[in-house]
Amino acid sequence: MRKRGRRSAAQSRARHQQIIDVLKAEGAASITALAQRFECSSATIRRDIAIIQPQVPEVKKYHGVITLDSAVTERYFQDKTDLAREEKEEIARAVCSTIPDHSVIGVNGGTTTVAVAREMVRQHKSVTVVTNAINVALEFANTDLTVVVIGGVLRMPNFETTGLMAVRNLGTLHLDWAVLGANGVHPRFGVSTTNEAEASIGAAFSRHAERVMVVADHSKCNHRALYRMLDWTEVQTIVSDRAADPILEEWSSQLKFERQWVMPNLAVWVRAPEGQ
Numbered sequence: 001m002r003k004r005g006r007r008s009a010a011q012s013r014a015r016h017q018q019i020i021d022v023l024k025a026e027g028a029a030s031i032t033a034l035a036q037r038f039e040c041s042s043a044t045i046r047r048d049i050a051i052i053q054p055q056v057p058e059v060k061k062y063h064g065v066i067t068l069d070s071a072v073t074e075r076y077f078q079d080k081t082d083l084a085r086e087e088k089e090e091i092a093r094a095v096c097s098t099i100p101d102h103s104v105i106g107v108n109g110g111t112t113t114v115a116v117a118r119e120m121v122r123q124h125k126s127v128t129v130v131t132n133a134i135n136v137a138l139e140f141a142n143t144d145l146t147v148v149v150i151g152g153v154l155r156m157p158n159f160e161t162t163g164l165m166a167v168r169n170l171g172t173l174h175l176d177w178a179v180l181g182a183n184g185v186h187p188r189f190g191v192s193t194t195n196e197a198e199a200s201i202g203a204a205f206s207r208h209a210e211r212v213m214v215v216a217d218h219s220k221c222n223h224r225a226l227y228r229m230l231d232w233t234e235v236q237t238i239v240s241d242r243a244a245d246p247i248l249e250e251w252s253s254q255l256k257f258e259r260q261w262v263m264p265n266l267a268v269w270v271r272a273p274e275g276q
Helices: 001-027 030-036 042-055 071-082 085-098 109-123 132-137 166-171 196-207 244-255
Strands: 029-030 061-062 065-068 103-107 129-130 147-149 153-155 159-161 175-181 184-186 188-195 210-213 227-230 236-241 257-263 264-273
Touching: 001 029, 001 042, 001 065, 001 166, 029 030, 030 042, 030 065, 042 061, 042 071, 085 109, 085 210, 085 236, 085 257, 085 264, 103 109, 109 175, 109 210, 129 132, 132 227, 153 184, 166 236, 175 196, 188 196, 188 257, 196 210, 196 227, 244 257, 244 264
Parallel strands: 103 129, 103 175, 129 147, 175 210, 210 236
Antiparallel strands: 029 065, 061 065, 153 159, 184 188, 188 227, 236 264, 257 264
16 A cells, blocks of 8 residues: 555656646646646646645646746747757648748747748748747848838747737738747637737737638647637638648538648648638
C-alpha cells in the first residue's frame, strides 16, 4: 500500500508540472479541457490547482478557466519557436503555394506566422505585407517588398502591437488576405487566442481582408483558448500540417470546408462554394 501511495503522489506531481507546461504554452485552459487531456475528473483538476496556486501564484482560476499571467506566458515565445518546427515549415510552404504574387497580405504575430514570413522570403514571393508583429516585419528587412507595420502598444516579447491605434490603422487599409495564427481551433468555438488584445487585432485583420486564412499546427486543433478571435463564418481557408488532416476531414461537412491539394501530399482546406 505504501508503494501505491508513493506512486500516486509521483503521478500527481507529474500532472501538476504538465498542467503548468500547458498553461505556459497556451496561456489558459478550461478545467474540463484539462480533465479530458489528463484523463481524470474535473474534481481532480480543481484539487491540483489548489495545490499548484500557492507554489505558482501566477496561476489564476476564473469561473472554470485556469490562466497563467500573460507576463509569464510571453517569456516562452522563444521556446515555442522550436515546437513543431517541421510542421510550421510545412504550413508555410502550403501558404506560399496558395497566395498568389502581388497580393496584399495582413499577418499577425506568432511563431507560425514568422515561419510563413521566412518562407515567403525564401521563395521570393512578390507581395505587400501589413503586420502588427515587429519580428514578422524584420523577416522582410533585406527584401525590396513593401512592408507596412501597424502602430499601437508594443507587447513584448511577443513583438506585437495592439490596442485602439492598431485597430484604427487597419481600418484605413484594404487586404487581399489575412494570414492569422491562433492558439485554438475548435469546431464549435471557432478560432481563439489566449490574449484579449490579440483577439481584437486578429478580428480587425479579418474585417478588412477579402479572404481570411487561419494557420495553426495540429496541436491547436480541438483546443479552445480563452478569447474567441473568429467565428467559422469569417474564415475561408485553413492551413495545417498533415497530422491535422484526419481532424479537419472529420469537421469538413459540419464547417463546409473541402480539401484542396496545393502540392503533392500537401493540402489546404477551403470553404466550399455556396449551395454545396
